[in-house]
Amino acid sequence: MRTIWKGALTFGLVNVPVKVYSATEDHDVPLHQVHAADGGRIRYQRICELDGEVVPYADIDKAYDDGERTVVLTADDIASLPAERSREIEVVEFVPSDQIDLLTLDKAYYLEPDSTSPKAYVLLRQTLEQTDRTAIVRFSLRQKTRLAALRVRGDVLVLQTLLWADEVREPAFPALDEPVKISAKELELSASLVESFSGDFDPDQFVDEYQHELRTLIDAKLKKGDALDTAETFGEQAEKDAGGEVIDLMAALKASVERSRAARAESAGDDGARGAEASDTASKTAKGARPAKGAKPGTKAKKAS
Structure with a gap:
């Protein structure tokens, strides 16, 4: 750092x-x-x-x-x-x-x-x-x-x-100014639903689903050849940062692609597949997905492994 x-x-x-x-x-x-x-x-x-x-x-x-x-x-x-x-x-x-x-x-x-x-x-x-x-x-x-x-x-x-x-x-929400009556039964059922989703928070179980899907989309387009020539797209222009150092944009892009490919190769395999499946399950839970059909209120939700 x-x-x-x-x-x-x-x-x-x-x-x-x-x-x-x-x-x-x-x-x-x-x-x-x-x-x-x-x-x-x-x-x-x-x-x-x-x-x-x-x-x-x-x-x-x-x-x-x-x-x-x-x-x-x-x-x-x-x-x-x-x-x-x-x-x-x-x-x-x-x-x-x-x-x-x-x-x-x-x-x-x-x-x-x-x-x-x-x-x-x-x-x-x-x-x-x-x-x-x-x-x-x-x-x-x-x-x-x-x-x-x-x-x-x-x-x-x-x-x-x-x-x-x-x-x-x-x-300032006018709808909340009006009195709302909540019955004891409604509150009981709502509490049961909360209990069915209860667990200990583990941030490592959750991933940025949008960024994961975006990277998957980019990789798929690269694999299909559905991409533009980088030199034509970004040009040969070199940029300078605040310190005056010349940055070779092409070299940086190529190095980034190589590093990304190496990282994907290391994470490939059965363990990676299981991890992706677990992350997907946890992400759906985080979005407030409803319990599976047939699940009874009060049933403890299983943690993603």
Whole structure:
């Protein structure tokens, strides 16, 4: 994992140096837009409205427009803000963990101790565990002041950003304003149905069914030869990243295809087939599929193996 930020957790006189890492990653199949008629790659460019020229990312600044005037804010202007310069994750209070509304949870980050001795880090972790408290912290990251919940996951401290109170919409559904009468029998049957689907949650039983089907579709089209020539589709253009390194797009594409083929070859076989069948069963269960025909309410659902 790559460090995205360094700073220090502070509460009272305690200072805990930490490194911050993204705790999650995206595994979606990367797709591009192409011209339906000939498969030509469609690209987006940053074009200045005044001179019509393509503007390099390094030459782009931010601006605020109040309708009459425009204020340009350079990268140096942004970096000069006191909150942006701060490298502290300040604990503002410790609250009961059950008071954190799951709706407000946002991006998660792992914190690693950044000192020769992790004693202060371990002390804070054990204190949160024993008191069943979550620390509410405030810090700045990527040009935003953020509120976050600091909690424990295994042996690691996790920082999970929270939405601000005014970012959570209040639901207003007229249909729920009318009184609804639920009979005892209906509630009993509903509880029986819940019990029939009861089990211990195991996230490894579930897969992203759409991404799996998308990869299967792509592989099938490649196998049938129903594909366009990559060089003609994407061109021979080399792109540069923010650091100025030239990326050989063709080489990257070929390497990706080879790696994908190798991974599929390793996962092939009876074990792979059984795993796919189990994942499919678990996915259907997750969608709230009805019990099989003839199943009686109250019957314990079998876990996918």
